[in-house]
Amino acid sequence: MPNKIPLDSRICIIGAGPAGLSHGHYLRKAGYNNIEILEINCKVGGKSHSLTFNNRSFDMGANYLTPDYTHVMEMAREVGAEMYHEKSPVAFNPETGKFKPLLKAVMEGTTFFGFAKSAIRYFFIRWKLNGILPFAGNMGLADRADLMVSFDQWLDNHKLGNLKKLFSIPTTMMGYGKLSEIPAPYVLRYIGVGTFRTMLMFGAGISIAYPKRFVDGFQRFWQRISWNLNVRTSVEITRVLRKDGKITVWYNEHRLKDDGRNVDPDKKEYDYLVISCPLTFKTLDPFLDWRDNEKEMFSDEKVIHRTFGITLLNDIKKVKHKWRVFHIFPLAEINQPSIFAHQFPSNPAYEIYTPMTNLKEPTDPEEMKKIVADLEEKAFRIIKSLKGDSNKEEVLHYDLWKYFYHVSLDDFKAGYFDKLERMQGQENTFYNMGLNSFELIEPITRYSKHLVSKYYVGKSSK
Ligand SMILES: Cc1cc2nc3c(=O)[nH]c(=O)nc-3n(C[C@H](O)[C@H](O)[C@H](O)COP(=O)(O)OP(=O)(O)OC[C@H]3O[C@@H](n4cnc5c(N)ncnc54)[C@H](O)[C@@H]3O)c2cc1C
CATH class of the missing domain: 3.50.50.60 (FAD/NAD(P)-binding domain)
Incomplete structure (x- = not known):
């Protein structure tokens, strides 16, 4: 047949x-x-855009894989693409100049037991949703009134409001918009059981095998x-x-x-x-x-989208702190740099992630230059709060992505x-x-x- x-x-x-x-x-x-x-x-x-600077590969677009990436990992095995696992990030507050473990920062305002109880509840509810969310795509969900709400509302409906700060990291900070804007099924598809476990361990600074990155870059x-x-x-x-x-x-x-x-x-x-x-x-x-x-x-x-900015800066080696990846927390406003990643200790390049509003595509190169200069300026302010030498930096590369068509x-x-x-x-x-x-x-x-x-x-x- x-x-x-x-x-x-x-x-x-x-x-x-x-x-x-x-x-x-x-x-x-x-x-x-x-x-x-x-x-x-x-x-x-x-x-997925990888570039090499000082003999190391940097991802200027897609970078992480979590335990839920079973299909991508199978493909990686088939083509022999090697991976390594990422070090845990910390939270940095530019107002106080203080670093703290990410999980501690997102738990502020709630008790450890309250947070732990909600985290266990999320595991359970999300695991049950495995039987409801389709294997792929978003078909058949429109009739599910419980899912046809914003993710913020969904958390409230399930009495999980004390996890909002935690979820704002992979959603708002990673450029998908505010929890009150994003339809719940998108985040539920994103944060499966394996990814949620990784978020908690990663946030707590516990070194585990995830998230992974490709040694030679995603591209x-x-x-x-x-x-x-x-x-x-x-x-x-x-x-x-x-x-x-x-x-x-x-x-x-x-x-x-x-x-x-x-x-x-x-x-x-x-x-x-x-x-x-x-x-x-x-x-x-x-x-x-x-x-x-x-x-x-x-x-x-x-079909709507957002914009996500990534900048690779050179030579901010005078910044004095031991953390390789830090997230600005409390959460930076949209259009402000939110994640700083010094990927390799021996390499001076810093990657800076900026979730942005839906930027109109600049057609004029001068306009584009202004946007990048503005991002640079904002990043320098944060670098200065770390006593870095802000005169030495240079933009090695930037990408302004049209991101999250939804x-x-x-x-x-x-x-x-x-x-x-x-x-x-x-x-x-x-x-x-x-x-x-x-x-x-x-x-x-x-x-x-x-x-x-x-x-x-x-x-x-x-
Ligand atoms: C900064 C950033 C970080 C990210 N981090 C992660 C992550 O950690 N993990 C993860 O899983 N994902 C991550 N992503 C998301 C991931 O990169 C995207 O979901 C994925 O690349 C989307 O794939 P796509 O094929 O739908 O679209 P795209 O990647 O946009 O590919 C579309 C392709 O179509 C081509 N094209 C456009 N117009 C035409 C035309 N007229 N003719 C022919 N070809 C055309 C484009 O050049 C492009 O190659 C990240 C993305 C960004 C920007």
Whole structure:
């Protein structure tokens, strides 16, 4: 009996970020070999971006894996990507200039026993939710009134209010917005039992095997995955036409010929299309032959995002403290640097993380310079409070990421994800990126696996 989608189908995946590459990876494992991944950038990995400074790899985008990352770790074993585990961070209060264990800082205002009781309750409730949250994606949750609230409300409803400061670290500080803004299922998917255990141990300064990082960086892990896939980088798609069950893609490949001219524009025909670049009007409008339901689902009103800034600063070696990673606590305001990471003791580079509001994409380079200078200035103020020499620093690199594509609680409740799931496979098109599940690599990878096992393999009903 043939598969739902024949093994020799020609499949085009747009975007070589974690969603596109994991989709390609699971297709290859299922026996599909006729896949091509077209990436606009000159590198793969999307928001996984590793760079080397002073012979050490720094992650400017995705960095951590927790025990819940079973699929990513399986892929890492397959391609031989080595990992190491991160040292625990501490909390730093720039007003008082004092450091303290992170867990102690988030427990302020509550008793140890009250906090411990709530933590145990969260473990139990979250474990029970394993049977309710789907393996991947957010389908079937709109009917669950108990989950269709903000995470802040969900904590109150479960009498877990004294864990709010703790949860604000992986959510607000990591750029996903305030607890009162984020729909509960997103955080519940994010903070599974293994991740919650890691948060507590990590916060308490207990050295355990998690969170892990890739020795060569997250992006280089994706590079290894891409070595077994037909990925073409620096490809600008100019038009996609879906007609009579065939998909024609026109593109420019920005490779130079020997005489210095670009390779001529080209076109190619496929049987299936997977859109794994941002599912937004701005990204898709330049090439997609829109269908009405796509226009509605991927409009600016529906798909919202935030911005996350990462800066790599050089030479703040005069800062005197022994901690390698510290979080600003009480929580910094949005648009203020929130995490400082001196990843390697022998390397002068410091990484600074800044969760930001939804920044309009600056088109003017001068405007961009101003934003980075402002981030730099704010980081220097904190460095000064540590008696660091703020004149010596220099920005080695920065990234301002469009981050956390998601929908509002109202759209979640109105069944956005069930609608999106019903669109999968229509017009021989699949939609696969962070938006479908949550802006983290394990949920994205699981969603890719779900798509391949549900829509491609298995008996065809035809
Ligand atoms: C600072 C930061 C820290 C993070 N930390 C973690 C972490 O610790 N753990 C974790 O699991 N996750 C982390 N993440 C999140 C993780 O990086 C993202 O969830 C993930 O990269 C999203 O994958 P994606 O494929 O949906 O999108 P992306 O990574 O954005 O990839 C989309 C790809 O599509 C390409 N593309 C765009 N337009 C086109 C076009 N027109 N044609 C062709 N290609 C196109 C892009 O160039 C890109 O390669 C972090 C992210 C950031 C920014």
